[in-house]
Amino acid sequence: MSKSVVYTAVAGALLAIGSQAVQAAPDWSKVPKRDVHVFHAGVTPIEWATKKSDHSGSAGMRKGESCVGCHEEKGALNFNFKRLADKELEPKGAPKTMTFPVSTQVAYDAANLYIRLTFKAPSGGADKGDKDNEVKATLLFADAKVAQGAQYGCWQSCHADARSMPGADDKKTKYTKEGAYELVQWASKGNKVSDGSVTTERKMAGGGTGAKAEGGKSGDGYTITFTRKNPGEGKAVPFGVAIHADNSHGRFHHVSLGYTLGIGADGDIKATKQ
Amino acid sequence: MADNEKSGFLAMLRRPSAKYSLLSILIVGFASGIFFWGGFNTGMEATNTLEFCIGCHEMRDNVYQEYKKTIHYSNRTGVRAVCSDCHVPKDWTHKMIRKIQASKEVWGKITGVIDTPEKFETHRLQMAENEWARMKANDSRECRNCHTFDAMDVEKQKLRGSKMHKIGIAEKKTCIDCHKGIAHTKPKGMKEDEDE
Numbered sequence: 093m094s095k096s097v098v099y100t101a102v103a104g105a106l107l108a109i110g111s112q113a114v115q116a117a118p119d120w121s122k123v124p125k126r127d128v129h130v131f132h133a134g135v136t137p138i139e140w141a142t143k144k145s146d147h148s149g150s151a152g153m154r155k156g157e158s159c160v161g162c163h164e165e166k167g168a169l170n171f172n173f174k175r176l177a178d179k180e181l182e183p184k185g186a187p188k189t190m191t192f193p194v195s196t197q198v199a200y201d202a203a204n205l206y207i208r209l210t211f212k213a214p215s216g217g218a219d220k221g222d223k224d225n226e227v228k229a230t231l232l233f234a235d236a237k238v239a240q241g242a243q244y245g246c247w248q249s250c251h252a253d254a255r256s257m258p259g260a261d262d263k264k265t266k267y268t269k270e271g272a273y274e275l276v277q278w279a280s281k282g283n284k285v286s287d288g289s290v291t292t293e294r295k296m297a298g299g300g301t302g303a304k305a306e307g308g309k310s311g312d313g314y315t316i317t318f319t320r321k322n323p324g325e326g327k328a329v330p331f332g333v334a335i336h337a338d339n340s341h342g343r344f345h346h347v348s349l350g351y352t353l354g355i356g357a358d359g360d361i362k363a364t365k366q
Numbered sequence: 367m368a369d370n371e372k373s374g375f376l377a378m379l380r381r382p383s384a385k386y387s388l389l390s391i392l393i394v395g396f397a398s399g400i401f402f403w404g405g406f407n408t409g410m411e412a413t414n415t416l417e418f419c420i421g422c423h424e425m426r427d428n429v430y431q432e433y434k435k436t437i438h439y440s441n442r443t444g445v446r447a448v449c450s451d452c453h454v455p456k457d458w459t460h461k462m463i464r465k466i467q468a469s470k471e472v473w474g475k476i477t478g479v480i481d482t483p484e485k486f487e488t489h490r491l492q493m494a495e496n497e498w499a500r501m502k503a504n505d506s507r508e509c510r511n512c513h514t515f516d517a518m519d520v521e522k523q524k525l526r527g528s529k530m531h532k533i534g535i536a537e538k539k540t541c542i543d544c545h546k547g548i549a550h551t552k553p554k555g556m557k558e559d560e561d562e
Contacts (some may be wrong), residue, residue, distance in 0.1 A: 145556040148544040152529055162526040170524050 245350020
């Protein structure tokens with residue numbers, strides 16, 4: 093047997109052992125929890141958020157301030173929820189629960205990024221357009237070409253003319269003007285996982301994250317664990333969470349603001365290395 | 367008839383009094399001055415009350431109903447800012463100028479320019495723009511009767527207000543630059559500020 097064959101065999105064995113190791117699920121008891129508050133945002137697409145006469149904070153946004161920088165305070169969101177639930181910003185009727193926490197844990201290894209969401213999905217929704225799924229959980233990851241992706245989170249994909257917005261085309265999905273989001277979704281019916289993207293339109297398949305997800309209901313709480321390809325150590329990836337609770341669809345989700353996820357790097361949420 | 371014996375009201379006013387002492391005339395003049403001046407001011411102050419402003423259904427049925435839902439009407443500290451606190455200057459000169467300008471509104475009332483909710487909505491943007499322009503021009507003087515940057519501790523504010531006020535102070539912004547539509551419904555079709 094030649095030396096090269098031996099080396100190849102040894103390298104192959106090590107790789108196999110290594111890949112076994114990196115595939116192992118994280119020990120979640122050792123991964124810190126961070127509450128990410130999601131909220132019903134009503135009709136506040138990016139056009140609203142960046143328009144001064146609608147949102148005076150847009151002056152701060154233009155100076156580089158992030159949504160979280162102004163609106164996450166003392167472990168919660170400081171929005172005027174009365175205003176968000178009012179007819180002007182929610183003409184169809186707001187859900188009874190305007191905001192709730194999603195306990196978020198993130199871990200990574202050489203191959204994957206693991207995200208676990210734990211939350212109680214509230215009832216009392218205002219729109220039950222999705223008869224099949226009681227709950228859906230979606231993650232969006234903005235690439236570097238999404239303008240202010242880290243600042244604005246998912247809002248660069250949320251537009252006034254997208255479906256379920258007042259008067260909008262029912263077939264027009266969320267979209268971006270520049271760059272792309274990776275989209276990963278878990279749906280409660282059949283534990284269905286979608287690996288998609290948002291560019292000029294939203295696609296629920298054909299994504300490149302290799303996403304897997306396991307989720308389930310225990311008591312009145314949901315725990316959903318996503319596994320996706322590691323975008324790269326040393327990166328801070330912009331991401332956001334959306335929960336469609338109580339069979340809601342379209343914009344009737346509870347969404348998070350934009351956070352950065354630090355993978356071996358600084359971020360609003362730091363992933364724990366396995 | 368001699369020239370100094372001219373008759374008539376004007377001539378009587380011009381003729382020195384032979385009957386009353388200078389002191390009597392001064393006392394009567396002083397007392398009358400207080401009476402008329404006080405009466406004038408009292409009358410003007412009566413037009414500065416909430417009750418006067420909502421005496422017309424145009425105000426009572428539209429902007430008053432909107433204002434009643436805001437913090438300037440009801441709040442935890444029990445301080446209320448009524449219509450005139452925001453819309454009429456406190457100092458006499460500016461107040462008089464504003465009152466004279468407001469006499470045009472009497473004509474509006476007589477001709478029924480905004481006497482239905484539909485007409486009010488048609489004119490809402492124009493009326494709001496007029497008031498915003500007035501407030502912008504006087505550096506939000508009426509706001510600053512109660513709120514000043516000097517007395518404001520931005521560190522005690524909610525994060526969103528704190529950060530925006532720091533920007534506002536640094537850029538010498540005035541209250542109305544951001545705080546539009548805080549006591550009344552924002553009009554549809556608002557123009558975006560050109561300086562942004």
